[in-house]
Amino acid sequence: MIAEHFRLGRVVACRPVATGVMNLNWRVTTDRGDFAVKRVTDRPPEAFRAAQRILPGLAERGFPVPAPRWTGEGSALLQINGFRYAVSEWLPGAHPSGSGLDPAACGLLGDLAGRLHLALAELCPAAPAVLPDRPADADRTRAELRRYAGLAARRDDRFDRLAGAEIERRLVLLDTAAGQRPPDADVTPCGWTHGDLQPLNLLMDRGRVTGVLDWDRLGVRPFGLEVLRTVTIMFSAGGRTALDLERSAAFVRAYRARVPITADQLVDAADRRWWALATETWPLKRHYDDGDDRCDQLFTTRSTFLHWWSRHRAGVRTMLVEASGR
The missing domain is CATH 3.30.200.20 (Phosphorylase Kinase; domain 1)
Structure with missing residues (x-):
C-alpha cells in the first residue's frame, strides 16, 4: 500500500x-x-x-x-x-563514528553545521536572534527523581535497578552542584537548526558527507546548543566514552569560521547543556509514566556521560576557549 x-x-x-x-x-x-x-x-x-x-x-x-x-x-x-x-x-554511506574521523573530517562536519545554519536562515521564516532560557529548578528535579526512585523500588527488573542507582547518583550531584545552575538569561545567537545532528542522522563515505537525515526536529534554537549537543554526542560515542576534545575542537573551529559565535557564548552553551543533562527526567517519564522503553538505553548512556562531564567541566571549557582563538 x-x-x-x-x-x-x-x-x-x-x-x-x-x-x-x-x-x-x-x-x-x-x-x-x-x-x-x-x-x-x-x-x-x-x-x-x-x-x-x-x-x-x-x-x-x-x-x-x-x-x-x-x-x-x-x-x-x-x-x-x-x-x-x-x-x-535512500542515500549512500554509513553512519560515522566520531572516534574514527580524523581532524579534517571533524572540521568538515563543523563546516557543514555552519553552512546549514546559514542556509536555513535563508529558507525558513525570520527567526529571533535571542531566545529566553530558564534552566530547570534543582528542587523540582529532586522531587521528580525521588518519585521515580519510588516507582523503580516497587519493581525489580534490570532497568529499575539501574535507574534506582543512577537516581541516587543524580541526587548527590544536584546536592553538590545546586549553586551552579546557570542564570535565567536571553541567549544569543539563535536561528533555525536541524535539532538532532548526530551520527545516526548523518551518512559519510570516504571522508565526505553523503547524507543529512531526519529533519523532524527542525526548529529555532541557540546555535551554541546545537554545537555542544552535536560534539558531545558525536565525539563521545553517544555518551559511552570520554569526550574527544581534539576532535571536538576541530568541529568548533570550522563552525566558527562560518558562524560568528564567541568563546563566552560557547562556554555558556556548555554550562546550560550540562545543567540540562543533570536535571532531565524525560527518559524516566517515558519509561514509568508512558510505558515506553525505547529510550531506556539513552538514559544510561546520557547518565554515564553526564558524570564524566561533571568531572571534566574545566577541560571542556578550556577546549571551547582555545578553539575560539582566545
Whole structure:
C-alpha cells in the first residue's frame, strides 16, 4: 500500500533498519530504486510536513539531504491503521563514528553545521536572534527523581535497578552542584537548526558527507546548543566514552569560521547543556509514566556521560576557549 500511494514501483525487497531510537524505519527496494520508509510517531504532522518542504531548497544549495516522496494527493505523510508513514530516497554511506574521523573530517562536519545554519536562515521564516532560557529548578528535579526512585523500588527488573542507582547518583550531584545552575538569561545567537545532528542522522563515505537525515526536529534554537549537543554526542560515542576534545575542537573551529559565535557564548552553551543533562527526567517519564522503553538505553548512556562531564567541566571549557582563538 505504501509503495502504491508513493508511486515507488514494484517492491523487490523490504528490510528493517536496525539503527534509530524513536521511529521504525525500513529500506524498500523496488524496480525503480531504493527508498527509506519511516513510521513517524514523535512529531506532529504539520511540523513534519514543514520540515519536508525545506529539503528541496537545501538540495538546490548542494546539501546531501534525502529527496522526499509525495503521495498522489501531494502529501508527505500517509496514514494507515492509525500510523503515519513518510518516504524518501535512500542515500549512500554509513553512519560515522566520531572516534574514527580524523581532524579534517571533524572540521568538515563543523563546516557543514555552519553552512546549514546559514542556509536555513535563508529558507525558513525570520527567526529571533535571542531566545529566553530558564534552566530547570534543582528542587523540582529532586522531587521528580525521588518519585521515580519510588516507582523503580516497587519493581525489580534490570532497568529499575539501574535507574534506582543512577537516581541516587543524580541526587548527590544536584546536592553538590545546586549553586551552579546557570542564570535565567536571553541567549544569543539563535536561528533555525536541524535539532538532532548526530551520527545516526548523518551518512559519510570516504571522508565526505553523503547524507543529512531526519529533519523532524527542525526548529529555532541557540546555535551554541546545537554545537555542544552535536560534539558531545558525536565525539563521545553517544555518551559511552570520554569526550574527544581534539576532535571536538576541530568541529568548533570550522563552525566558527562560518558562524560568528564567541568563546563566552560557547562556554555558556556548555554550562546550560550540562545543567540540562543533570536535571532531565524525560527518559524516566517515558519509561514509568508512558510505558515506553525505547529510550531506556539513552538514559544510561546520557547518565554515564553526564558524570564524566561533571568531572571534566574545566577541560571542556578550556577546549571551547582555545578553539575560539582566545
